[in-house]
Amino acid sequence: MKSAAVAPPISTHAGAAYANRTDLARLLIKCRDRPGLVAAVGGFLATVGANIVTLDQVSTAVDGGEYFQRTEFHLPGIAASVEDLRAQFAAEVAGRFNMDFQLRVSSSPKRVAIMASRTDHCLLDLLWRNRRGELDMNVVMVISNHPDLSDDVRPFGVPFFHVPATRDNRPEAEARLLELLTGNVDLVVLARYMQIITPEFLESVQCPLINIHHSFLPAFIGAGPYRKAKERGVKLIGATAHYVTADLDEGPIIEQDVVRVDHRHSTADLVRLGADVERSVLSRAVRWHLEDRVARQGRTTIVF
Numbered sequence: 005m006k007s008a009a010v011a012p013p014i015s016t017h018a019g020a021a022y023a024n025r026t027d028l029a030r031l032l033i034k035c036r037d038r039p040g041l042v043a044a045v046g047g048f049l050a051t052v053g054a055n056i057v058t059l060d061q062v063s064t065a066v067d068g069g070e071y072f073q074r075t076e077f078h079l080p081g082i083a084a085s086v087e088d089l090r091a092q093f094a095a096e097v098a099g100r101f102n103m104d105f106q107l108r109v110s111s112s113p114k115r116v117a118i119m120a121s122r123t124d125h126c127l128l129d130l131l132w133r134n135r136r137g138e139l140d141m142n143v144v145m146v147i148s149n150h151p152d153l154s155d156d157v158r159p160f161g162v163p164f165f166h167v168p169a170t171r172d173n174r175p176e177a178e179a180r181l182l183e184l185l186t187g188n189v190d191l192v193v194l195a196r197y198m199q200i201i202t203p204e205f206l207e208s209v210q211c212p213l214i215n216i217h218h219s220f221l222p223a224f225i226g227a228g229p230y231r232k233a234k235e236r237g238v239k240l241i242g243a244t245a246h247y248v249t250a251d252l253d254e255g256p257i258i259e260q261d262v263v264r265v266d267h268r269h270s271t272a273d274l275v276r277l278g279a280d281v282e283r284s285v286l287s288r289a290v291r292w293h294l295e296d297r298v299a300r301q302g303r304t305t306i307v308f
Contacts, residue, residue: 028110037071126195213248245289
């Protein structure tokens with residue numbers, strides 16, 4: 005029997021209830037659905053001495069769908085043996101069921117780069133949450149195409165790189181970005197980075213990118229979105245966090261949220277309320293990615 009996927013936690017920290025996080029690991033799998041998948045994964049983990057702590061699963065159809073599973077398990081010494089365990093799982097289970105899988109130790113935070121322009125609210129929120137322990141990541145650098153935010157980043161002890169970027173010098177700028185990022189990060193977060201990302205860059209960077217967009221996609225694109233929203237008399241404003249693809253602002257959506265507004269709100273009010281939504285949506289999307297809760301399925305996502 006398959007259990008329904010539950011709504012992902014918003015404020016809890018994966019593994020926080022367990023004293024020894026060094027012995028926790030996460031297994032995320034994707035394959036064609038068929039009988040025996042749960043038994044095969046559970047049997048393998050039992051054979052190696054692991055204890056399943058959480059297990060969420062979903063199939064996209066009753067018969068012949070795609071199957072997704074996220075399992076968190078406890079195994080003493082997993083940090084030292086994860087490479088061997090990964091190879092063993094590939095040989096004994098993944099190969100037999102033609103699975104795509106990820107197996108990661110929970111105590112090894114992902115290396116993250118944050119990119120921003122002049123707007124600071126998403127960038128500083130991520131750094132603050134990381135410092136408080138709400139986001140389990142190692143922020144290895146902040147990159148901006150403007151120098152304005154360097155003084156704001158300095159108290160967090162994170163290296164700040166100014167890489168000027170415009171449409172006129174985009175190839176040179178992206179070459180410098182790739183020098184900084186390639187092989188050094190597991191995730192790039194675009195925290196209001198106001199430059200186009202080219203398909204060539206995406207092919208070369210070798211890690212996922214998460215972006216925050218200031219609306220339900222693709223409404224009010226371009227400059228002055230909140231002014232345009234005010235002029236249209238909108239009743240809801242929102243934000244969308246999504247993976248970046250070669251199709252501008254059309255990557256798989258991870259999280260969305262809205263706040264209600266009315267005629268009494270000025271454009272400045274909409275900017276302020278929008279910034280609040282952007283911060284919360286982006287931080288949730290980043291947290292779920294860090295905790296290996298997001299599985300991509302074509303143009304959409306499964307979020308455990």
